[in-house]
Amino acid sequence: MADEQSDSRTEMKQSFFVKQKLIDSARTTFQLLSAVLKNVTFYPEEHPVLLAAADKLLSKIEELLEGRKEAAFYLIGGELFFETLSVPIDQSFSPIMEQFAGRDIGGIIFKPGIASVEIIRFACMVSKESAFPVGKEDVNTLIAKEGIGHVTLHRALLVDKQAGAAIEAEKKKASDIFKDAVEALKEIVQAVYVGKAFSMNKVNSIIQVIVDSVLDDKDALMGLTNIKMHDEYTLAHSVNMAILSVSLGTYLSLDKPQIADLGVAALMHDIGKVTIPDEIISRQRKLTDEECNQVQRHPIDGALLLSNVSGVSKLAMVAAFEHHQYGENGYPEFEGKYKRHPFSQIVSLADSYEAITSSRVYYANHVSPDAAIRILLKNRGITCAPVLLQAFINMVGIFPIGTLLKLDTDEVGLVMHQTLDLMRPRVLILTRFDGSEKETGEVVSLVETMGGNYKRSISGTIDPNIAKIDIKKYFD
Numbered sequence: 001m002a003d004e005q006s007d008s009r010t011e012m013k014q015s016f017f018v019k020q021k022l023i024d025s026a027r028t029t030f031q032l033l034s035a036v037l038k039n040v041t042f043y044p045e046e047h048p049v050l051l052a053a054a055d056k057l058l059s060k061i062e063e064l065l066e067g068r069k070e071a072a073f074y075l076i077g078g079e080l081f082f083e084t085l086s087v088p089i090d091q092s093f094s095p096i097m098e099q100f101a102g103r104d105i106g107g108i109i110f111k112p113g114i115a116s117v118e119i120i121r122f123a124c125m126v127s128k129e130s131a132f133p134v135g136k137e138d139v140n141t142l143i144a145k146e147g148i149g150h151v152t153l154h155r156a157l158l159v160d161k162q163a164g165a166a167i168e169a170e171k172k173k174a175s176d177i178f179k180d181a182v183e184a185l186k187e188i189v190q191a192v193y194v195g196k197a198f199s200m201n202k203v204n205s206i207i208q209v210i211v212d213s214v215l216d217d218k219d220a221l222m223g224l225t226n227i228k229m230h231d232e233y234t235l236a237h238s239v240n241m242a243i244l245s246v247s248l249g250t251y252l253s254l255d256k257p258q259i260a261d262l263g264v265a266a267l268m269h270d271i272g273k274v275t276i277p278d279e280i281i282s283r284q285r286k287l288t289d290e291e292c293n294q295v296q297r298h299p300i301d302g303a304l305l306l307s308n309v310s311g312v313s314k315l316a317m318v319a320a321f322e323h324h325q326y327g328e329n330g331y332p333e334f335e336g337k338y339k340r341h342p343f344s345q346i347v348s349l350a351d352s353y354e355a356i357t358s359s360r361v362y363y364a365n366h367v368s369p370d371a372a373i374r375i376l377l378k379n380r381g382i383t384c385a386p387v388l389l390q391a392f393i394n395m396v397g398i399f400p401i402g403t404l405l406k407l408d409t410d411e412v413g414l415v416m417h418q419t420l421d422l423m424r425p426r427v428l429i430l431t432r433f434d435g436s437e438k439e440t441g442e443v444v445s446l447v448e449t450m451g452g453n454y455k456r457s458i459s460g461t462i463d464p465n466i467a468k469i470d471i472k473k474y475f476d
């Protein structure tokens with residue numbers, strides 16, 4: 001067992017570093033391509049400067065091609081991808097990104113056997129504004145005519161549609177995972193309620209699925225944490241917390257088994273609440289002392305309950321016991337100085353964030369996700385260690401998924417994905433801000449530039465309740 005665990009840890013670390021190295025390599029390759037495109041406008045085809053730039057790019061492409069049938073770059077909504085990996089870009093990339101967008105090119109694929117001379121010919125073609133006219137001959141026929149046989153292009157529209165379909169498919173999967181998790185937890189809650197024994201098998205396997213899904217694409221599941229289910233609030237709250245905690249564990253590059261333990265801890269943190277009546281939990285009125293005591297016992301009850309179940313990670317018990325153990329009103333009371341386990345701190349942090357963003361939905365306390373981040377920042381050092389809070393903010397973004405933004409173009413954008421720039425997420429354009437609702441269905445990245453300047457920037461956030469925009473339907 002220990003060997004198996006250390007094997008999967010090594011594997012995970014390796015894959016993390018391999019991925020980072022690949023992203024760096026792809027970024028450098030694209031920078032070198034950008035240099036060739038620039039040089040081709042200054043020097044004739046045989047010039048040593050241009051030849052040297054092309055050779056440099058060639059060796060980088062060959063490096064990327066090692067063990068691959070092709071090296072594929074995609075440009076989607078102003079962002080750059082190598083295969084499915086997002087490649088970080090800054091404003092220095094805007095000339096090349098705009099050049100390809102202007103030629104309606106959304107995908108560039110290099111094939112093994114490519115030569116320097118093809119690179120130069122390709123750059124010459126791209127440099128011409130009239131290259132690749134839309135609706136005329138097929139782009140690949142055009143480049144083949146120039147003797148370029150090891151580069152394939154894709155039209156922008158086609159790539160966007162494919163990416164859109166992939167995101168759609170991913171969304172479906174994510175909502176199924178969410179529902180399965182709610183069901184698994186519901187079974188346990190029902191068993192605990194009637195005092196029946198339960199098995200952790202289902203929970204462990206659903207957490208495994210969540211971990212794999214988050215490792216694959218964090219944003220697909222994170223979008224779902226915005227859906228606040230009125231009828232099954234407590235269950236959805238715990239599933240949301242599992243997603244947030246697993247995402248943070250992944251963001252912190254914890255080992256896969258540890259991330260899974262953290263997910264179980266988050267999913268089960270409130271299990272001690274099962275016997276408390278709903279009307280007390282929802283706190284619609286001031287609680288009596290007796291009721292208050294009852295609520296404050298849930299960390300102890302939860303830990304005790306979990307200690308009797310086989311296959312539960314010890315950390316889940318610790319997190320259940322410690323998740324309200326902070327601040328002046330923390331409970332259960334504890335004498336002396338007490339240092340909570342980092343996992344308990346992550347669960348507390350996800351709990352606070354979830355509670356704040358839910359209050360927006362349930363109690364009409366109009367707290368936007370970005371305001372929730374500000375509240376967390378105000379409580380810095382209390383709910384959890386400042387370093388964990390910083391990592392959490394870097395992960396969810398300053399404008400978390402589901403935030404409604406007012407853009408400087410007078411459009412309204414709904415945050416769908418984070419990009420590597422916290423101030424420039426990818427948004428779904430919903431409507432003009434003059435109130436005429438017009439769903440364009442267009443997903444754009446705020447990283448996108450035109451003439452070297454950003455096409456759209458954030459000028460503020462909008463309260464969906466006031467703007468009467470139902471954001472839920474975009475995540476269902």
Ligand SMILES: [Fe+2]
Nearest residue numbers: 269270323324
């Ligand atoms: Fe709790």
Ligand SMILES: [Fe+2]
Nearest residue numbers: 237269270351
């Ligand atoms: Fe909770």
